[in-house]
Amino acid sequence: MKDTVDSYVTADGRTIGPVVMEMKNITLRFGGVEAIKDISFDIREGEIRAIIGPNGAGKSSMLNVISGFYVPQEGEVWYKGARRPAMKPFQVAQQGIARTFQNIALFEGMSVLDNVMTGRLTHMKTGLFAQSLWKGAAEREEVENREVAEKIIDFLEIQAIRKTPVARLPYGLKKRVELARALAAEPSILLLDEPMAGMNVEEKEDMSRFILDVNDEFGTTIALIEHDMGVVMDLSDRVVVMDYGKKIGDGTPDDVRNNQDVIDAYLGVAHD
Numbered sequence: 684m685k686d687t688v689d690s691y692v693t694a695d696g697r698t699i700g701p702v703v704m705e706m707k708n709i710t711l712r713f714g715g716v717e718a719i720k721d722i723s724f725d726i727r728e729g730e731i732r733a734i735i736g737p738n739g740a741g742k743s744s745m746l747n748v749i750s751g752f753y754v755p756q757e758g759e760v761w762y763k764g765a766r767r768p769a770m771k772p773f774q775v776a777q778q779g780i781a782r783t784f785q786n787i788a789l790f791e792g793m794s795v796l797d798n799v800m801t802g803r804l805t806h807m808k809t810g811l812f813a814q815s816l817w818k819g820a821a822e823r824e825e826v827e828n829r830e831v832a833e834k835i836i837d838f839l840e841i842q843a844i845r846k847t848p849v850a851r852l853p854y855g856l857k858k859r860v861e862l863a864r865a866l867a868a869e870p871s872i873l874l875l876d877e878p879m880a881g882m883n884v885e886e887k888e889d890m891s892r893f894i895l896d897v898n899d900e901f902g903t904t905i906a907l908i909e910h911d912m913g914v915v916m917d918l919s920d921r922v923v924v925m926d927y928g929k930k931i932g933d934g935t936p937d938d939v940r941n942n943q944d945v946i947d948a949y950l951g952v953a954h955d
């Protein structure tokens with residue numbers, strides 16, 4: 684039912700809209716290695732969609748296809764009802780798709796606020812030339828960008844460290860700053876690359892809460908990849924499971940939890 688209806692309301696009262704992104708028969712090779720083998724799935728507006736799988740399953744490769752870092756040899760990416768041509772990552776970002784990275788990619792010497800401001804770059808219309816001609820527009824833009832950045836900093840409860848250089852922050856907070864920077868782009872789809880990796884239990888709980896709050900408050904569609912099946916089950920509306928580059932499960936957390944192929948993959952049952 685959920686695959687065909689335009690929109691539906693979840694048990695916790697959130698509205699999940701129609702399909703916003705569709706991966707159709709994606710195959711990605713690195714030389715002789717097929718990292719993704721003929722995988723199709725979709726992402727609906729407003730949902731939290733997880734892609735999970737054991738080590739080497741192809742999750743990062745898939746996230747990199749969505750964000751434009753890799754162009755698949757076969758298959759199509761459809762976004763907002765149109766086939767997306769091969770694009771550079773910055774063009775994908777301009778289309779409203781923001782991401783975080785597994786190995787935090789922040790400017791360590793810059794303050795939290797300045798890092799979050801870099802997330803506004805895709806929104807900056809006034810180039811250097813225009814700025815020199817028309818200072819007023821550039822100033823207005825700066826004020827607007829700062830307001831968005833400050834709102835997100837408040838929302839993610841990192842006001843107290845807004846002036847602190849990122850290098851001085853513990854790992855869990857750096858991950859939160861990275862989330863803030865991605866959100867500053869006001870994305871339609873937010874891609875999270877193993878947002879809970881390397882975190883302790885408390886930090887994982889915090890991150891889960893912020894992901895849920897972002898989705899609820901801003902209505903942001905979220906697609907995340909995660910190694911650990913447990914942490915995403917409570918968080919996600921639907922889950923794609925990959926193993927050895929193939930899709931072995933796709934559905935609600937309960938669907939995939941009861942899927943024998945998924946159970947085998949996580950228990951390390953031998954493959955043909």
Ligand SMILES: Nc1ncnc2c1ncn2[C@@H]1O[C@H](COP(=O)(O)OP(=O)(O)OP(=O)(O)O)[C@@H](O)[C@H]1O
Pocket residue numbers: 713716717718736737738739740741742743744745910
């Ligand atoms: N740039 C690359 N060049 C060559 N092979 C690659 C490259 N990136 C990934 N692979 C291979 O593609 C397969 C899928 O890797 P990928 O990193 O997408 O899996 P993953 O599910 O994200 O793994 P992990 O959970 O360990 O991060 C692996 O066999 C990997 O060795």
